[in-house]
Amino acid sequence: MKHIFIGFFLLCLSHSIFSQTLSGTVLEYDAKARNKTSPLPFANVYWLKTLTGTTTDDFGKFTLEQTPADGNRLVVSYVGYTSDTIDVKPGDNNITIILSENIMLDEVQIIQRQQGAYISRLTSLKTEVITSVGLCQLACCDLAESFENSATVDVGYADAVSGAKQIQMLGLTGLYTQLMYENMPFLRGLSAPYGLSYVPGSFMESIQIAKGTSTVINGFEGLAGQINLEYRKPQTADPWFINLFFNNELKMEANVIANSRINERLGTTTFIHGSMFNQEMDHVGNDGFMDHPKYKKLNLVNRWSYDGDNYRNISTLMFLVDDKTGGQMGFNPQNNTWHSQSPVWGFTNRVYRAQAFTKNGFVFDDESNLGTQLSATYADMKAMYGVRGYDAIEKNFYANIIYEKSFAEDHKLNAGASLQYNNIEERYIPYYVNIEDIKSLGFTTSKKIENVPGVFSQYTYSGGKTSVVLGLRYDYNTLYEQSLFTPRLHVKRDVFEYGTIRGSIGKAYRSPIPLAENLGLMASSRRLELGNLGLEDAWNYGINYVHNFFIGDNERVLTLSFDAYRTDFRNQLIVNLDRDAHAAYFYMSDEKSFANSLQLEIRTDVLENLWALTLAGRYNDSKQTIDGKLRDKLYVSKWKFLMVNNLNFNNKWMFDLTSQYNGKVRLPNTNGARSDYSEPYPMFFAQLTKRFKKLDVYVGCENIFNTVQENPIIGYENPFGPTFDATVIYGSLMPRMFYVGLRLTL
Secondary structure, three states: OHHHHHHHHHHHHOOOOOOEEEEEEEEEEEHHHOOEEEEOOOOEEEEOOOOOEEEOOOOOEEEEEEOHHHOOEEEEEOOOEOOEEEEOOOOOOEEEEEEEEOOOOOOOOOOOOOOOEEEEOOOOOOEEEEOHHHHOOOOOOEHHHHHOOOOOEEEEEOOOOOOOEEEEEOOEEHHHEEEEEOOEEOOOHHHOOOHHHHOEHHHEEEEEEEEOOOOHHHOOOOOOEEEEEEEOOOOOOOOEEEEEEEEOOOOEEEEEEEEEEOOOOEEEEEEEEEEEEOOOOOOOOOOOEOOOOEEEEEEEEEEEEEEOOOEEEEEEEEEEEEEEEEEEOOOOHHHOOOOOOOOOOEEEEEEEEEEEEEEEEEEEEOOEEEEEEEEEEEEEEEEEEOOEEEEEEEEEEEEEEEEEEEEOOOEEEEEEEEEEEEEEEEEEEOOOOOHHHOOOOOOEEEEEEEEEEEEEEEEEEEEOOEEEEEEEEEEEEOOOOEEEEEEEEEEEEEEEOOEEEEEEEEEEEEOOOHHHHOHHHHOEOOEEEEOOOOOEEEEEEEEEEEEEEEEOOOOEEEEEEEEEEEEEEEEEEEEEOOOOOOEEEEEEEOOOEEEEEEEEEEEEEEEOOOEEEEEEEEEEEEEEEEOOEEEEOEOOOOEEEEEEEEEEEOOOEEEEEEEEEEOOOEOOOOOOOOOOEOOOEEEEEEEEEEEOOOEEEEEEEEOOOOOOOOOOOEOOOOOOOOOOEOOOOOOOOOOOEEEEEEEEEO
């Protein structure tokens, strides 16, 4: 496989391209600030009708190749600003474009609507972008619900009592995917079980999903890919945004976003999320257990942005309180604690989480700049699953310094250093003990402290239709006293006028936290047997092709995408649920383990500005060696098919229908209580939205045909007995749900 990618790399470099390099700066015009301008980061810059382009950096700067096939008409666009089309004359090597804020009139003629999701042709990594429009096509109360119309990311339940959801990507659990906040590590460690519910959908501006290993700038992790979250920004957010949500099970949610520009350089945005669900319902299984835990959640975010001439800063503070109660109907946590026996099986989880992020950019000249990324996390979790208790405190610090130097037009060099500090202290109580005996009986306390300093260097070539990103980093893990060498290569080639092929190869490492990452197993009577731990490492290889076909008068686009990825583990943490139905064994293994993933996707406008259609199919072949036998990985669906229909009637009425078909998965050893494989099942989601000038009203239904997993809890009759298991979950635990909501922009 490595030889194929080396040959692909040499083939791309062998093409001779006649092109010139265009550089420029995109600025925003602010009439309120006495006609001053400031850099506009992340603006789209592309050649008209070719979809070949780039985006501006933190200082509004861009570099773009121009070939004869591209023409000379350059389009610059950004959400909330009036797009501009520039005629680039021969000899223009450096230009400046100024965009003005889009002033809404009573009647607006819509020329082209933003897509809900698209596959970018601009990045070296294959990247699927879910836009703000796409985030509004489903209820999207949190991050987990944002992937229902994506074939790339699967979302499932960790167990039947906690409501925790987990993702899969490339046939691997979400633990192997980096979850990033604006390209900084975000949800990891203690956030693994519940982190997807920590991000309200209304806070996000877009989501970028990249497959395969990322560049070395982002660290040594991210084996299966990256999911990067972009929050609403002070430069472009509306002064006020309000989102209210209510469903037929009396779940209530409110989101308020306030945005203020202090002056032409300084702006701030405050995000407030509050949600509550306080009903006990047992519609699934009629087993006496709540279908979904009761909870109260408060999420506060405040971010500041400063745009100077040669300096830019973005700083964010986050605070979260999440309090959940579930288990058997009638469970009252005030009368039940982990150290006092109770006849009612209950679940509680309370999380306090605080995070701080800051990014700084310094421009030295047109060819060099320096960036810093800093973040700190503190989390306190206290959980109870029946007779078991789990308490943990996490302290995390991350620093990344990146120097960038451009030279010879098509060449760029990045170099830098990073540091990760992880400190997690866990206390696990496997069964009830008297409070006075807690220091000597029945519990395990562990403390994991690791420092991982590292250095990296990355070379980028972007000549004409070919781009190459070659990187190498070195890290040292102090906990395991191990050196980590991480080479990565990404190649992109525009092989046809509208066709792009990409290839990638790279290595990644991961430091596991078995208990925190598998907390759902506590919702069973299985013993947790922990063996020796170590670092996981694996190679990932991938190739994909994207082609855009223009239909009719080139006004409609059909995008065809195919990709193939393989992951080969050298060392992997095995969670063995097959050896014994009453135990879970954790141990490191260097035996054969791999994951293959193939995906074909078609996106097209069936009727221009009226009907957009997405069709996708995916096949996963994921296996690992369990007790000497190569077997399918647990809970990985081999097949998935997706169809998404988006209807837009003059931007006043919108109807979105999502259909899924989820294939069977292998189930663990249950001593015959469940079969070896699950049954496949479909899921359907629909939403109707009515748009007014500043108000959207939406109604919808999730799981339209009420397709739920029957009898999800094994041994529910005796939850304190040896056969109880609420973790064998492969389907939906959410019955048919109707909802209504509104989005108000002021």
